[in-house]
Amino acid sequence: MSLLISISAFSQYDNSSQGAFIEFVENNSELYTGYSEKISKITETRQVKNLRIARIRNPFERQIDGKLSFTSNSTSLKSRLLRVRQVKYTSKDKYYWHGKSYDNQFDITIIKNSTGICGYYEDHEDDISVTFIPLDSIYSVLFEVEDIGLQCGNQNETEEILPLTETCDDEGCIGHIDILFLIPPAVNMVDPISEFSIIMSQLEAAFKNSNIKHTVSFNYTYTTFNNWSGFCVTDVTNLSLYPEVSNLQNQYGADIVVVVAPNNAFSWFGCVKDIGPNTPSSIALFRYDQIFTEYVFVHEIGHIFGGIHYNGSFPPQQSHLHADCASSHEIPINKETLMGVQKKRILHFSDPNIQYLGNYTGLIDRNNAGRIRNTGCKVSNFTQSNNLNTNIQITPTQDCQLMLEKIVDDDNPNYQYIWYWNTSGIFLGPNPNNLLGQGALITITEPVVDPCVTYFIHLRVTLNGNIVALATVSQDGGICTENVQPCGHGNPVFFMPIKVENSKQLSLSQIYDTENRINETKISEYHLYNILGQPLGVFKNKGEISTLGITSHNGIYILCTITDNIIVKTEKIIFINK
Amino acid sequence: MYDYRQHYSKNRENNFYKQIILNHMMRTWNITRILFLLLIILVMAVSCRKENNAIEEIDQLEDETYCIKPDTQKDTITGFYVFEKGKQEFGFAKGIKINQPFEASVFLRDMWNDNSKFTISIIGYWSMLPQNGHSAEAESINIGSLKKDTMKSCNDLTFNLNSPDSTFITYNVVNDDVHVLSYKLDLSGHNKLEIISYNKETNRLKAKLSASFVTDKEFPPLLPKKVRFSDVYIEHGY
Numbered sequence: 001m002s003l004l005i006s007i008s009a010f011s012q013y014d015n016s017s018q019g020a021f022i023e024f025v026e027n028n029s030e031l032y033t034g035y036s037e038k039i040s041k042i043t044e045t046r047q048v049k050n051l052r053i054a055r056i057r058n059p060f061e062r063q064i065d066g067k068l069s070f071t072s073n074s075t076s077l078k079s080r081l082l083r084v085r086q087v088k089y090t091s092k093d094k095y096y097w098h099g100k101s102y103d104n105q106f107d108i109t110i111i112k113n114s115t116g117i118c119g120y121y122e123d124h125e126d127d128i129s130v131t132f133i134p135l136d137s138i139y140s141v142l143f144e145v146e147d148i149g150l151q152c153g154n155q156n157e158t159e160e161i162l163p164l165t166e167t168c169d170d171e172g173c174i175g176h177i178d179i180l181f182l183i184p185p186a187v188n189m190v191d192p193i194s195e196f197s198i199i200m201s202q203l204e205a206a207f208k209n210s211n212i213k214h215t216v217s218f219n220y221t222y223t224t225f226n227n228w229s230g231f232c233v234t235d236v237t238n239l240s241l242y243p244e245v246s247n248l249q250n251q252y253g254a255d256i257v258v259v260v261a262p263n264n265a266f267s268w269f270g271c272v273k274d275i276g277p278n279t280p281s282s283i284a285l286f287r288y289d290q291i292f293t294e295y296v297f298v299h300e301i302g303h304i305f306g307g308i309h310y311n312g313s314f315p316p317q318q319s320h321l322h323a324d325c326a327s328s329h330e331i332p333i334n335k336e337t338l339m340g341v342q343k344k345r346i347l348h349f350s351d352p353n354i355q356y357l358g359n360y361t362g363l364i365d366r367n368n369a370g371r372i373r374n375t376g377c378k379v380s381n382f383t384q385s386n387n388l389n390t391n392i393q394i395t396p397t398q399d400c401q402l403m404l405e406k407i408v409d410d411d412n413p414n415y416q417y418i419w420y421w422n423t424s425g426i427f428l429g430p431n432p433n434n435l436l437g438q439g440a441l442i443t444i445t446e447p448v449v450d451p452c453v454t455y456f457i458h459l460r461v462t463l464n465g466n467i468v469a470l471a472t473v474s475q476d477g478g479i480c481t482e483n484v485q486p487c488g489h490g491n492p493v494f495f496m497p498i499k500v501e502n503s504k505q506l507s508l509s510q511i512y513d514t515e516n517r518i519n520e521t522k523i524s525e526y527h528l529y530n531i532l533g534q535p536l537g538v539f540k541n542k543g544e545i546s547t548l549g550i551t552s553h554n555g556i557y558i559l560c561t562i563t564d565n566i567i568v569k570t571e572k573i574i575f576i577n578k
Numbered sequence: 579m580y581d582y583r584q585h586y587s588k589n590r591e592n593n594f595y596k597q598i599i600l601n602h603m604m605r606t607w608n609i610t611r612i613l614f615l616l617l618i619i620l621v622m623a624v625s626c627r628k629e630n631n632a633i634e635e636i637d638q639l640e641d642e643t644y645c646i647k648p649d650t651q652k653d654t655i656t657g658f659y660v661f662e663k664g665k666q667e668f669g670f671a672k673g674i675k676i677n678q679p680f681e682a683s684v685f686l687r688d689m690w691n692d693n694s695k696f697t698i699s700i701i702g703y704w705s706m707l708p709q710n711g712h713s714a715e716a717e718s719i720n721i722g723s724l725k726k727d728t729m730k731s732c733n734d735l736t737f738n739l740n741s742p743d744s745t746f747i748t749y750n751v752v753n754d755d756v757h758v759l760s761y762k763l764d765l766s767g768h769n770k771l772e773i774i775s776y777n778k779e780t781n782r783l784k785a786k787l788s789a790s791f792v793t794d795k796e797f798p799p800l801l802p803k804k805v806r807f808s809d810v811y812i813e814h815g816y
Contacts, residue, residue, distance in 0.1 A: 186691065229739055230689055230697040231720040233757040234748045238739070265690045267699070271755040303756055309714065341714070341754050 021062060022072040025053040025139070035135045041190050042133060045263060046289045047146035053135065054142050056117045059097040059110055060089060066423045066454040068099055070108070077123075080106050083487070084454050086208055086474050087425030096197075097425075098205055102452075102487050104357060109201040111194070116140060118194035119201065120292075122347070124357060131292050133194050145292045168325035168370035174213045174407050175380030176389035179301075180254030181220035182245065186228070186262040187288050192220055199297040202347060206298050206338060210349040210361075210369035214376040215391050215471075219252050228262060232271035235261065236285045240273050245283070253386035255379050256282045256304055258297065263289035269296040275322050276304040277378040294345050299338055302349060305372040305379055307339040311365065326371035331359040339368050385409060390469040392459050396554075397443065400480035400574070405441045406459055408469065415468070420458040421447045425472060427458040451478030452487035480574045482554040524568075529558040645732035645772035646786045649808035653677045657799030661702030661717045669814030671700045673787070676806055682717070684814045686781055689723045697722035698783070700812065704753070714754045719789070719807065721747050721771060726778040735769035735789055737762050745771055749791040751801055759801055761791035767806060782815035 025031050031053050032039070039051065059068050068082040082099035085107075089095045093112060100107040108121035116134020123129075132140040181196050189195055200218050207214060225242050229235055239245050239259055249257050261270075270286030273279075284300035291297065311327045328340035329350035336343040337350040348354065350362030351369035362368065380389075391407040406417045419436035420427055436444050436457070448455045454474050461469040476482070528536045528545055536557070539545050545559075554575055561569040653676045660680050663670070669684030682702045689695040702717035724733075724745060736744035747769070749761040763769055767790025774784040787810040796803035 227739055228690060229720070229746065229748070230687065230722040231699070231718070231748060231750075232755065233718065233750045233752050233760070234720060236757060237750075237760050262690055267685070267687055268755055271752075271757060273757050275756055300755070308756075309754060 020071045020073040021057050023055045024074045048143040051143040089426045111197045113193050168367035173377040174391050175376035176215045177380050178254045178385050179218040179256045180252045182223040182259045184223050185226045187260050203298050206347045212372050228265045232266040232268045236273045240283050255382040258284045261287045270300045272300050272303040276306050277375045302339050306375045307368050309341050323371050325365045326368045327366050329362045329366040388469045390471040392471050392473045396479045403443045416462045418460045423455045425456040448477035451482045453477045524563040527560040646788050647768050658802050659800045664703045671812045673810030674808045686814050695723040718750045731773045733771040761793040764790035764792040785812040
């Protein structure tokens with residue numbers, strides 16, 4: 001039955017008549033010999049395996065209502081229905097597309113730039129991560145980077161909570177971070193635009209996965225620094241004192257400088273000058289041959305936002321306050337969030353309210369994403385940006401409407417703000433369809449109520465009729481009904497788990513033992529259920545429910561008020577805390 | 579302290595056997611043997627000259643002031659971190675940090691752009707923290723770039739990466755890939771690296787180190803402004 005549902009749901013988006021979305025080239029194709037020089041350049045700089053050439057289609061031409069039928073001509077790569085998560089579209093020759101399967105087992109980022117199509121996909125089910133770099137405007141080479149493994153120490157899980165020196169709550173503002181990559185003479189990159197685009201897209205995906213709204217952009221240029229000592233921290237210190245580096249940082253309006261070190265320049269993958277957000281000289285360094293290994297670039301950027309490896313592993317003598325809560329979190333499938341240094345990393349910063357394959361990615365005292373949400377504006381203010389950066393803040397209202405607010409670096413009173421929406425993410429021409437309204441802050445009725453559809457909200461900032469800045473963000477439909485409708489092909493309705501794993505504030509005795517609790521109860525308490533009637537927790541007051549992170553999925557829940565063992569009130573409640 | 583005199587005991591045995599041969603020749607005198615004797619004398623003369631040089635070197639190495647002077651400074655500060663020694667899988671360093679004994683792990687690595695040179699890293703670790711059971715890299719004395727062809731040498735140390743005649747050294751406190759505190763070489767200290775022996779085929783190294791460092795920042799008492807490493811013996815690959 002589920003297979004039938006799966007097939008019928010998938011067929012709506014079936015584009016098989018147009019050929020596979022990823023079309024692998026036969027192993028004996030002359031393309032392999034034609035591009036042997038470029039392929040050897042890629043393989044000589046890093047340890048790769050399963051290298052193949054393929055043609056990747058334009059996702060914007062294949063997607064329907066924010067859904068893409070992902071197919072390939074290889075039996076090793078399963079067909080899936082993908083949900084679009086994030087896009088940037090300038091033209092057919094310049095775009096960024098990020099999608100994820102409904103079961104979250106597969107995600108892919110496709111970037112088209114002047115050299116061709118680059119990006120990466122991850123199959124979490126089979127634990128495969130594939131990177132692709134363009135060979136020309138049509139074909140790309142796909143490869144896996146050999147897993148050389150992070151160091152393995154002894155990991156003894158204990159749960160001591162350390163006093164927080166700074167907090168990891170979510171009160172921060174949204175910032176735009178300009179990153180400048182510097183290439184020294186000893187580094188000969190294969191395709192800087194594509195390679196930097198891939199790791200930047202990993203940073204953006206990590207932000208998206210971790211509910212971090214900051215935006216990022218990058219530039220790259222060359223540095224004359226070539227005095228490599230053989231030791232990462234010595235080099236990063238020397239770079240921070242190298243006048244040209246700070247000059248370039250100011251010239252490019254960069255908040256963070258990232259230098260690419262030669263292959264094997266030191267034993268580490270990379271390092272940072274300091275745990276941030278500390279100084280305007282935020283500088284990170286990583287080895288070119290490790291550019292695609294274990295998200296090393298995203299890890300180092302995490303440090304600059306204040307991320308630390310593990311609770312309490314930092315000396316208290318740091319030169320500035322840091323937050324113990326900004327640490328990584330191990331999830332029970334032998335992986336860690338991005339700031340970990342001992343196990344294979346997932347593309348998430350730790351967050352107690354976000355799951356990865358059914359496992360929470362953080363705890364209340366392991367909330368790296370919260371720390372990044374907090375510190376983003378401080379990092380974005382390190383250096384005055386050369387561009388007018390724009391972002392959109394979407395806040396659900398209590399009556400299930402959406403409040404749209406512009407975020408613009410320069411608050412010129414003469415700016416006009418015009419809002420649009422659609423499901424493709426393509427907003428071209430002077431007057432795109434689907435005008436939502438005008439103004440710096442508007443409240444709208446949700447344009448899409450289907451929780452299985454992702455749509456896009458687009459903001460144009462104009463001055464005297466000329467566009468001065470643009471922003472496009474994705475939004476899932478049905479802000480008040482996220483948990484009531486099955487999405488994808490054959491997936492069951494997703495409900496919150498019955499207990500909150502490893503919660504620091506919600507003890508197991510407070511959860512689920514509903515019958516006993518009713519017998520013991522003499523005063524009012526609140527029993528929370530999902531819409532199937534499965535109990536989620538028992539609470540002394542209503543305030544606890546929203547603060548415990550039990551409701552990270554928006555939607556409809558049932559709340560019973562019990563006094564003297566009698567249900568005195570049953571109410572339907574809607575959580576919209578995202 | 580390592581006793582390097584044992585390396586020269588075989589040379590002394592050789593001298594003993596050469597003397598026996600000479601006595602025997604003196605007892606069996608004839609013309610052909612005279613010629614043979616002259617040849618032997620010639621060989622021995624050359625050999626003795628080499629031995630004299632070796633003995634001079636032994637004398638120099640036996641003299642503790644040859645490269646690394648004995649530590650006479652007395653520090654009274656207390657409360658500073660003495661880091662964990664780590665697994666010492668490839669090598670170890672033992673010596674005095676300020677006024678406390680310390681041990682660390684030692685790693686050798688080819689220079690990134692020149693495999694005729696190598697670097698030495700002496701690494702200490704943060705204590706295994708009860709909060710997470712993780713032992714991160716903490717203290718890092720980095721010495722670079724040494725020529726592999728130099729089997730034995732006495733090296734001045736410098737903080738100048740581009741020095742043509744001295745060996746570059748840094749001392750950092752880190753947390754894995756995060757820089758915490760950088761020290762510079764204290765030029766008023768006794769800063770020397772003595773390579774006792776190095777075999778480029780086996781990557782086996784024996785060395786001694788004396789170095790003092792100073793930093794602009796300090797986090798007393800755990801990370802003091804001045805740190806002095808003395809009587810440090812380094813061994814790798816054995």
